[in-house]
Amino acid sequence: MESHILASQLRCPNGAEASEVAQRMNEANRALNHKCIELLQLRASDSLLEIGPGNGAFVADIIDMANNISYMGLDWSAEMVAEAKRLNKRLVEQGRAQFQQGSSEQLPFEASSFNKVLAVHTLYFWENPGDHLAEVRRVMKPSSLFCIAFGDRSFMKELPFVPYGFNLYDEAEACTLLRSSGFQIIDTYQHEESGRSNTGDQVNKVINIIISKA
Numbered sequence: 014m015e016s017h018i019l020a021s022q023l024r025c026p027n028g029a030e031a032s033e034v035a036q037r038m039n040e041a042n043r044a045l046n047h048k049c050i051e052l053l054q055l056r057a058s059d060s061l062l063e064i065g066p067g068n069g070a071f072v073a074d075i076i077d078m079a080n081n082i083s084y085m086g087l088d089w090s091a092e093m094v095a096e097a098k099r100l101n102k103r104l105v106e107q108g109r110a111q112f113q114q115g116s117s118e119q120l121p122f123e124a125s126s127f128n129k130v131l132a133v134h135t136l137y138f139w140e141n142p143g144d145h146l147a148e149v150r151r152v153m154k155p156s157s158l159f160c161i162a163f164g165d166r167s168f169m170k171e172l173p174f175v176p177y178g179f180n181l182y183d184e185a186e187a188c189t190l191l192r193s194s195g196f197q198i199i200d201t202y203q204h205e206e207s208g209r210s211n212t213g214d215q216v217n218k219v220i221n222i223i224i225s226k227a
Contacts, residue, residue, distance in 0.1 A: 020177035024138050031092040035068040045220055046071045049160050053129050055079045062127040064117045065135040069097030072110050084110040120148045128157035136163040137179040146194035153227035161223050168219040184221045196225035
């Protein structure tokens with residue numbers, strides 16, 4: 014897949030390639046997602062919003078972390094929302110998981126709806142990140158946790174699809190952005206692993222994970 018097409022698909026999987034792109038993303042990001050889920054310290058009866066869950070491959074892992082967790086996944090891609098509903102049909106029918114199509118720039122939820130929010134590999138696509146973060150903070154309950162994960166600029170800048178619509182950050186820049194949006198930084202982590210990128214190439218990944226409080 015040509016780099017500009019791959020970039021567009023990573024931003025919003027659609028059309029005939031959507032399922033294949035989602036599978037690649039799941040394989041590339043499995044360890045990272047599990048690390049982020051662990052860091053959210055999920056407890057019984059938590060309400061979690063995931064921004065950009067793709068096809069929802071890790072939803073069952075989230076729900077299994079504690080009793081009575083309620084999950085909402087919001088994705089730009091209508092194809093991914095449909096696929097996530099299909100893959101998580103049992104959880105959706107049980108009322109334990111929901112999926113909606115939409116943008117985090119204008120979240121379709123009431124204020125103080127969630128006490129955990131997760132966003133993995135979405136920051137690059139926010140043209141006005143302050144607007145997205147203001148919305149995230151609006152829908153979070155007081156003292157709730159937000160986990161955001163993104164590839165560090167030093168690693169991402171070498172990937173061939175990045176020039177096509179990706180905004181890159183290092184840890185310090187992202188922390189400044191979060192603080193300016195009213196978040197309190199609780200902790201930062203750097204997740205490093207060697208694995209396949211979305212191009213299928215073997216790469217050494219450097220991923221920043223930031224845990225903050227609303």
